[in-house]
Amino acid sequence: MADAMHFEELLLRESTRRHFFRDCRVGLGGMALSGLMGSGRAASAEPQPTGYGGRDRHHPAKAKSVIFLFMAGGPSQLELFDPKPKLQELNGQVIPESYVKGKRFAFIKPDAALLGTDRKFGRYGESGAVISDCLPHLATVSDDICIVRSMSTDVFNHGPAKLFMNTGSPQFMGRPSMGAWVTYGIGSESQNLPGFMVLQSGPRGPRGGAPLWSSGFLPTKYQGVPLRSGKEPILNLGNPPGMSSVQQRDFISAVNDLNGIRHEFTQDSEIATRIASYEMAYRMQTSAPDLMDLSGETKETLERYGAEPGKHSFANNCLLARRLVERGVRFVQLYHTDWDHHGNVGTELGTSLDERCKEVDQASAALVYDLKRRGLLDETIVIWGGEFGRTPQGEPRDLKGRDHHVEAFTMWLAGGGIKTGQTIGATDEIGYYVTEDKIHVHDLHATMLHLLGINHLNLTYKFQGRNYRLTDVHGQVVDKLLA
Numbered sequence: 001m002a003d004a005m006h007f008e009e010l011l012l013r014e015s016t017r018r019h020f021f022r023d024c025r026v027g028l029g030g031m032a033l034s035g036l037m038g039s040g041r042a043a044s045a046e047p048q049p050t051g052y053g054g055r056d057r058h059h060p061a062k063a064k065s066v067i068f069l070f071m072a073g074g075p076s077q078l079e080l081f082d083p084k085p086k087l088q089e090l091n092g093q094v095i096p097e098s099y100v101k102g103k104r105f106a107f108i109k110p111d112a113a114l115l116g117t118d119r120k121f122g123r124y125g126e127s128g129a130v131i132s133d134c135l136p137h138l139a140t141v142s143d144d145i146c147i148v149r150s151m152s153t154d155v156f157n158h159g160p161a162k163l164f165m166n167t168g169s170p171q172f173m174g175r176p177s178m179g180a181w182v183t184y185g186i187g188s189e190s191q192n193l194p195g196f197m198v199l200q201s202g203p204r205g206p207r208g209g210a211p212l213w214s215s216g217f218l219p220t221k222y223q224g225v226p227l228r229s230g231k232e233p234i235l236n237l238g239n240p241p242g243m244s245s246v247q248q249r250d251f252i253s254a255v256n257d258l259n260g261i262r263h264e265f266t267q268d269s270e271i272a273t274r275i276a277s278y279e280m281a282y283r284m285q286t287s288a289p290d291l292m293d294l295s296g297e298t299k300e301t302l303e304r305y306g307a308e309p310g311k312h313s314f315a316n317n318c319l320l321a322r323r324l325v326e327r328g329v330r331f332v333q334l335y336h337t338d339w340d341h342h343g344n345v346g347t348e349l350g351t352s353l354d355e356r357c358k359e360v361d362q363a364s365a366a367l368v369y370d371l372k373r374r375g376l377l378d379e380t381i382v383i384w385g386g387e388f389g390r391t392p393q394g395e396p397r398d399l400k401g402r403d404h405h406v407e408a409f410t411m412w413l414a415g416g417g418i419k420t421g422q423t424i425g426a427t428d429e430i431g432y433y434v435t436e437d438k439i440h441v442h443d444l445h446a447t448m449l450h451l452l453g454i455n456h457l458n459l460t461y462k463f464q465g466r467n468y469r470l471t472d473v474h475g476q477v478v479d480k481l482l483a
Contacts (some may be wrong), residue, residue, distance in 0.1 A: 057186060057453025062417025062483070064189070064379040065325040066182065066448065067332045069318075069364055071356075072162065072206040073339030076390040076402055077410035078431050079353060080132050082149050083121045086429035087392055091116035095393055099432050106156055107342060108393055108403045114430065115394030115402065118347045127421040134357040137365035138412075143421045144368050144377070145414045146481060150425020150434040153388050153441045156404045158340065161387035162208040165441055167216065168470045176216035176461075177224060178445060179331035181470040184215075184222045185459045186452060189328030193291070197329050198224040199317040201359075202337030213333060217463040224333065227292075227320070291323055305366040315363035322370055325380050336360055339386055343401035351399070368414050377415040381451055383444075385411030392430045408434045411444075417451040419483040439478055446475035451482070 078084065092113050100110040119132045125142035138145070155161040160170035167175040176184070179196035188195025198213045206212060213224030262268075294302065294309040297319065302308070306315040314336045321332045336359065344352035364384060371377040389409025390402035408427045414420055426436040446456040449470065456475055460467040 058455040058458055059450075059453055061186075061451065061453025062379075063381045063415070063451045065330050065332070066179075066381045066383070066416070066452070067321045067325065067367070068178075068334070069360070069367075069382065069384040070165075070206070070333060070335050071339045071360070071384070071386040072202070072335050072337045073158065073341070074161075074386040074388045074390060074404060074409070075339050075356075076341055076345050076353065077149070077408070078390060078392065078402070079117050079119045079345050080134055080357075081130065081147055081410040081412075082408075082427060082431055083117070083119075083130065083132070084392070084427075084429060084431045087114060087431060088116035090114045090430065095430070095432075099430075104156065105391070106404045108391065108395060112391075112393035112396065112403075114392055115400060117345070125421065127423070129421075129423060134353065135361045137362045141365045141368045141414075144372060145412045146418050146420050147410065147412045147423040148425055148439055148481075149408070149410050149423060149427060150437045150439050151385070151389070151409045151411050151441070151444070152434055152438055153406045153409075156388060156406045158207045158387065158404075160208075161404075161406070162206060162212055165387045166208075166212045167214075168442060168445055168472050173211065174216050175214075175468075176218045176222065176470070177211075177213050178448070178470055179213060179224050179333055180215040180218050180222040181459060182331045182449070182452060182454075184218050184461070185449070185454050186330065188330045190330075191328070193324065193327055193329050194225040195330040196222065196224040196333075197324055197331070198226045198333050198335070199320060200226065200335045200337075201312065201314040201317055202335070204337055206335045206337055212335075217468070218461060224331075291320065291327065294319060301370065304362075304370065306362045313363075314360050315366075318363040318367045319370075322367060322374075322376070325371075325376060326374075341390065341401050342395045342403065343397045343399040345390070345402060346400035348399060371415060379416060381416035381418065381448060382414040383411065383448070384413070385409070392432050405432075407432060413481065417483050418481055422480075424478075424480050437478075437480060439481075440474070442471045442475035443478050445470050447478045447481050450477045 078087070092115075094111050095114050097110075103110060105112075119134060121130050121132050122139070123129065124131055124139040127143050129139070129142035129145070129147055131139045131142060131147075153161060153164060155164045155170045163175070164170045166177045168178070169175040177196075179198075183195035196213070200206070213226075215221070215223035294307060294316070297307075301319070305319045307313070307319045308316065314334065317334050321334060324332045336356075338352070339356055341353055347354075368377065368382060371380055371382070386409070389405045391405040393403065395401040395403060408431060424437050425434060425439065427433060428435050449456045449459060456469060456471045456477075460469045462468075
């Protein structure tokens with residue numbers, strides 16, 4: 001009898017609790033919403049993850065956000081940033097064996113002939129930055145960027161190499177992307193948009209797909225959210241036909257009440273993520289369409305970017321990237337594909353390299369200019385580059401092209417504490433190996449985190465029995481990159 005009475009008491013207590021959630025019309029969902037709207041960042045509604053949490057930076061930050069312009073496929077540094085007179089002189093000759101002994105290639109053989117370039121290079125700005133005629137707009141902001149000629153990576157196939165650049169690991173599953181690590185570490189300042197947004201342009205998506213912006217073993221709230229052009233910028237965000245806003249609010253509150261009760265018993269962080277996701281989606285129904293509406297931009301701004309409202313393009317995405325960081329989004333990544341030039345790097349009419357450069361050059365330069373004039377460049381890191389570079393040897397094809405190259409390639413950075421107006425690093429006389437200031441992918445990650453106020457050694461997450469970090473067990477902050 002006593003056990004039965006105890007059971008009835010528990011049942012009454014739970015019933016009263018559920019009636020409270022239903023009748024007060026607030027519920028855990030409404031409480032979560034109030035907390036989110038009252039706090040400075042969306043991440044505060046959830047329990048802090050294990051590892052480095054607290055969302056206090058390790059040291060004063062020079063940057064608040066990151067825009068990574070990812071040229072998927074591997075732009076040719078030898079056509080764009082790193083001219084080699086000796087390579088021109090040796091054009092058509094077999095590369096010395098000492099360069100390639102023991103090396104693996106994606107398509108060419110070790111004895112492939114060296115290939116010079118017919119691109120013209122000039123020096124621009126007070127810094128005298130060397131940039132080819134493929135990128136005339138970038139030349140106009142040469143003093144606002146830092147060119148790094150000495151990048152290196154470990155992986156020469158596209159999918160794993162993209163993962164390596166974006167996650168610090170070539171493994172296809174399970175590792176968080178850099179945007180996920182950043183938002184996990186310091187959260188987001190946006191209340192109405194996710195902290196990590198992804199935009200894509202080009203003829204197809206990047207090899208590797210969604211794992212490139214995955215949260216991996218971190219809670220899923222930190223994964224990148226793809227933003228599309230058109231009437232539905234984010235999939236499944238709109239209401240089902242016939243559902244009013246009042247009905248939707250009641251539905252979200254009810255579901256979040258149930259999720260909240262479940263979370264009390266399980267303490268599963270994914271349930272807390274689900275609650276926050278419903279609330280974020282509710283607010284995004286108004287914030288996302290407003291973000292995508294470029295009609296409020298001036299004619300001069302649209303023309304500077306080459307953006308056309310309603311069009312799907314890299315130019316539109318660059319303008320959207322600026323609008324996203326203005327709204328407090330922490331990490332924005334733009335993927336532009338089809339830079340895999342095994343052919344078509346020469347000056348033949350209409351070559352693929354010319355087309356890709358034309359698609360990104362004006363908007364990339366406009367983004368740097370626009371961020372600067374709006375006072376946003378000092379707090380925004382801009383990164384431009386791909387997963388690797390291209391070989392000094394040519395492909396045995398009708399149109400000039402180059403194979404994948406991991407030993408040396410070029411990227412450029414701007415803003416957010418980067419020391420601009422300089423060129424860092426050097427390669428040998430044919431552009432095969434780094435000879436000065438080698439910067440590995442892990443070093444790039446460590447430096448980016450440092451500028452955001454994060455010590456890359458301390459940003460960890462325990463998974464399957466050990467602590468992981470973006471830089472794995474490697475990485476050094478590159479002092480020469482710092483202003």
